[in-house]
Every structure is written in C-alpha cells, then in structure tokens.
Amino acid sequence: MRGAAQRRWRGRGRGRAPSVLAAILASLALVAGCSGAGALGTAEGVETVTVAIVSNPQMEDAISLSPQFEAENPGIRLRFVSLSENEARAKITASVATGGGEFDIVMISNYETPMWAQNGWITDLEPYMARTPGYDRADFIPTVRDSLSYEGRMYSVPFYGESSFLMYRKDLFEQAGIQMPAQPTWPQIAEFAARLDQGEGQRRGICLRGKPGWGELMAPLDTVINTFGGRWYDPQWQAQLTSPEVRRAVQFYVDLVRTHGQPGASQSGFSECATQFGQGQVAMWYDATSAAGTVEDPEESTVAGRIGYAPAPVVATPSSGWLYSWALGIPQTSPRKDAAWRFMAWMTDRQYIQRVGQEIGWTSVPPGSRQSTYANPEYQRVSNAYAPLILQGLQRANPQQPTVQPVPYEGVQFVRIPEFQDLGTRVSQQISAAIAGQISVDEALEQSQNYAQTVGESYQR
Amino acid sequence: MAVTTSTPPDERTPDTAEGAPEPRRRRGNAVDVWLGVIAWVVGIAFFFPVFWMVLTSFKTEADAYTPTPKIIFEPTLEQYEGVFSSGIxxxxxxxxxxxxxxxxxxxxxxxxxAFALSLRPVQKTSDVLFFFISTKMLPVVAAIVPIYVVVNEIGALDNIWTLIVLYTGMNLPIAVWMMRSFFLEVPGELLEQASIDGAPLWRTLREIVLPIISPGIFATALICVIFAWNEFFFAVNLTAANAGTVPVFLVGFITSEGLYWAQLSAAATLAALPVVIAGWVAQNKLVQGLSFGAVK
Structure with missing residues (x-):
C-alpha cells in the first residue's frame, strides 16, 4: 500500500526538484559571472600588470596619475592592490617567497630587498636600467641606492626615501627663549622638553613613539640606542641588549617620554604623534622625515608654517638618522617583466617627479629618491624649511656602521635578518610595557636579551 | 532591549494580578527598571562605536583628529566621494x-x-555532530599555511571560487547545528502523517518541514551572510587584484603616513550597510527564527 501511495506522490513531485536545483545553479552561475569581473575585459595583445603597493599618500597619487601611463602605453593595463603596511608586507612576503605569482610589481623596502635578492626571489634590475634611455641611475641618492642593492646591483628602484629628524615649534622656542642648535644632542632635547612641558592635560614637551611594533617604537628607539653607543649584537652575534650603553639609551628614552611625553605614550605611533603635533599638543616630535608633508599641510595641521627642523639628535655618533625607502621590485615569477619594468621606470623616473609637481603640487612630490629633486627650484621653494635636512639625513645615514662599535649586521633602525620582524616586535612589546609603567626598563631588557640571544645563536658559527 | 521581552509570563503575573502584596510589586518594578537601565547601558555601549564611525565618515580628516572629539561640525560628503572614486x-x-x-x-x-541528523537520525549522530563542530576548533590562523600552499599549488590564488569554497566550509558546521535545532522543533506527528500518506522524502521536506522552519532558515542564512561578508583573514591572504573583497578594500585606507580615519569610517560605513539592510529586512523572520521553539 505504501509503495503505491509513494508512487502517487512521486508522480507529482518528480521533475520539480531538479528544476529548482537547476534554477539555483543557474543563478549561482550568473552571480559568479558578475563577481569574477577580474577575468573579463582582457583584450587581445594587452598585458595586465598587477602592482602590490603600500597605501600612502604618495602611492595614491601614483595611482591617480597612472591612467596617463596607460594612455602612453596602450599595450599595458595596470591593476593596483593597495594594502596597509602590515598587511602589504605579510601578503607580499608570502606571495614572493612561495612563488604565488599574483603580482608583477611589488613594493618592498630596503629591509627586504638585499635579503630577497640573495634568495633569488626578485629580479636584477641592472639590465633593464641599462637599456632604458634617460633613466638616470646615478641620480638616485647614493645611500638609498646602496641599500637597495645586492653585490652592487640594484634589485629594486626607490619610489621614495626617508630619514628621521626632529620637528619643533619655532614659535614656542622663541617665546621660551630657546635656541635650537644646528646639531642637537639628546640631553639638550630632554632639557628643552622639560622647559616646554606645561604638565598633564596641557601641552607636553615631546612626542615619541611608544606603540609596539618593529616599525613603530623600535625605529626611533633604535636610532637612540645606536647614538648612545649601543648595539643589538657584537661581531660574534652575542646579544648586547643588557649592555650599559643600551640600558642608558632605553632608560633615557623611557624616562623622557614618561616625564615629558604625550599622554597614552605606550599606544602612540606615527599617526598618533602626527595628530598630537599637528594639533599643537606637543612642542617637539622626533620621527620620519616624511612627516613634514603631513604637519605642513594646513588642512590637516594647525601648526603649519610654524615648524622648525633639526637633524636627528646625537650622543656619541656624528649622525643618527635612519634610512628607509619604499621601492619597487619584480618577483622572479612574473611572466610580464618587460611590461612591469616599463611602469616601474615611469614611476621612478625624473619625469614622474616633474609630473607630480606640476599636476598635484610640489609638496606632494615623493621625496628622498633622486638628488635632482633637491636641485629643482620649484621644489626648493615649497620645501625649503625641511628638504635640505632630509637630503642630509639620507646622505649621512650609515647602515653599514650604525653605531660606535662594530656590528655583524646592516641597518640603522633594523637588523637586516629575516628574524628581526619577530624579534623587533617582541622587544618593542617589552619596552612599550616599560613606557606604560608595567615593568621596569631592566626587566624589559632582561627579557629582550633572552629573545635576542636565541636569535643570535642561530648565527653563531 | 531584549531583556524586557524575554521575561517569562509566569514571573510577570504577580505584578499584574489583583490584590498582590505591595512590596513584591515594588521589588518587581525595581528589578524591571534596573534591567531596563542595564539593557540601555549595554545597548549604548555597543552602539556608540558604530554611531561614532558614521559620524566620523561625514567629517574632514582634520575634524576627525581633533584632541577633543568634535560632535558639532560641518558635515561633508568628501570622504564618500573619495571611497567611490578609489574603486569600491x-x-x-x-x-x-x-x-x-x-x-x-x-x-x-x-x-x-540537519534533516538527517534530527528527524531521521543516523547511527552515531552525536559523533557526527561533534565532528562538524570540531572543525571550528582549529583557529584559522593555524591552518592558513597549508591552505595557502594547497591553493597556490592548484593555481587557485586570487580566485573568487576559492573564497566561496572556503566560506561554505567555514559556515557549514554552524549552519548544520543551527538548522538541526530548528528541525527538532518540528512535531513528529506531522512527519508520521506524511509518511503514512506515502509522501517521499523530498516532498515531506519541501512541503511540510521547510515552511515550518523557514524563520530558522532565514536566521541561519543571515548568520552565514554576516560571517562571509565580514571575513577578512582568508580574503587578505588568498586574493590579490581580482578576487579582493570589501574588508580587504577597507584596510587599503589605513596609511602608515597621513590621516585616514574619516575616509576609513566612510568606507567602513558603506561596507556595513548591506548587512545592516539585510538584517533590517529580515528582522521579523530573524526574531521568529532566533526565538523559535522558545514558546513551545
């Protein structure tokens, strides 16, 4: 009986179930067609070059100007993937290291370039430069060029470069009758900070980064450690983070930011300090030279035009500014190296600087890549207050000999070994905790020394 | 907000019953008031960041970064223009x-x-259910390296279908568990009746069971939509130029130099909008679905 009844039901129901399924699948296919837009629109003979970049005002300008490149090069279409610094670094590293091949051009820094060149992950750019007429290799700032080279050959070309310097409020210094020396020392800066500090809830003396991260707190702190004579390792790769020099440097930095620094110091990075300084909440700020663009922009800053600049403060070294460059490289896996190079050359050429200056404005020019930028009268006119110091900072940065004593590594505000991203971040977490007052500087350094020693042991032969 | 509606009827009776002793009513009222206050405080605490995000999206960058947060300012659509012009x-x-x-x-x-695991239980149902949920116990970050390697090897990086497969796998265990609890609410007599009438499985499911649990399906679907829409980790690691999703687009606004809060807020507001609208449209079904069986 049941069988008959089942047949009756089945007779009516059959045919509709598959049709419903078919309808769902059809709609899936339709939606999928829309979503896979990237696969569409590749015309015959057009190469699509995919560029991974770190989002930054200068990179955004490059994207906005890139249609001009496409118009000049009808055979090349550009696609940009723009990510924040941390995501971009992780993404690009994973892609290049595993040969993922998603990108034809990657934005990397002078931290990655020599290591990746050694690993054979990125392309030697010398042949490309040699056969590009008018691409002036010698015009790159020498320290920047060297930092992007491996065995004398460039593996990435600089889009922009930065050093570090001290920004201060000229008006406040004048009121207080303080004269900023041509080359200040850190004890002098501490004294100025104390004099200009109005106390809690009011304007403080100085802003210094305190947010954990090897690219946050660790960058300015490393330059302070270097100029106090400290170092990460001795030539035998023995960790040196509990040496008297490092202790003095870190204690100085922590004390300065705790007594005369910005509120919430242990969570302040570049952006937070840019706000503090730009809104007139602090009298001085030691950070990247690229900050000048932000704090001199009247739309974003209330202190524009009242800012003085001084070289990175020193103690025992003649200079202490860092050296950093965002540069473009081609992963070995890219099948479109020629097209990729065409765009890279366009974006790092003298002509590009001219183009940005004329179409977007001379204050938006990517700084720190080419010497000719600093000889340009139009750029000089708008950036006279800080540009010479940027150039000087970059020229004097010494990644081979960053501190007083010899070191087995290269790099000013980093140690150029793959482990440093992790090590630097761990150490910065300890020191950030010291800035927050949770642990003492000695405790932070003891722990940091353990981390550094573990890493160092893998290099001891 | 939900607190007041979830007060069981039998607890409410003494308050409304005639001749109830005064002190008890007062105590009941006081509890209600306190619960109400707590609900409002929690509600506002949760909603405030969202409100602030929307507010910030109408500011200029300079207004967004003032040390004393600004509530009164001249609203601008500049940030939304920026988001649209950067290709969302x-x-x-x-x-x-x-x-x-x-x-x-x-x-x-x-x-x-879920149907098989509830109304037509198979052998070792609980083991199967546990297996489903156990796939959620490994943090995604622990699995990303093998997933990345596999996806890379089969040439499926930066492909939207990769994300679709992963999101399906990611949401399936939750959906099975949710749906199963809804199926369990279907009265057994109905199924018996259908079976006596000789209805095949497909028809029973389609014409009897599904209409009853449709609020549950809505609730499950919405949860899946929210999880898939907001997913960031797979998307950022496995996509590049072609298959990037909105959360990946959002982080592009976080610049390491320069101010970005207002524009990021505008992008985040736009990103949140579809889910908010979906939730709002499905509101009635959702409440039914989530309280399904509670009144049984």
Missing part, C-alpha cells in the same frame, strides 16, 4: 558573489544534513 565596485561585486553563493551552497548542504 569590483570589491563589492566580489563580496556579494562570495557571500550569496556560499550562503546558498551552505543552505543546500546544511538542510539535508
């Missing part, structure tokens, strides 16, 4: 595609699975 379109299309397709696939697979 393809990312939006990818997000919609990945979310809609993966949710449909999840429902297609979860409904029969």
């Amino acid at each position: 379109g393809p990312y939006l299309a990818n997000s919609v595609g990945a979310t809609v397709i993966s949710t449909l696939l999840v429902l297609l697979l979860a409904i029969p699975a």
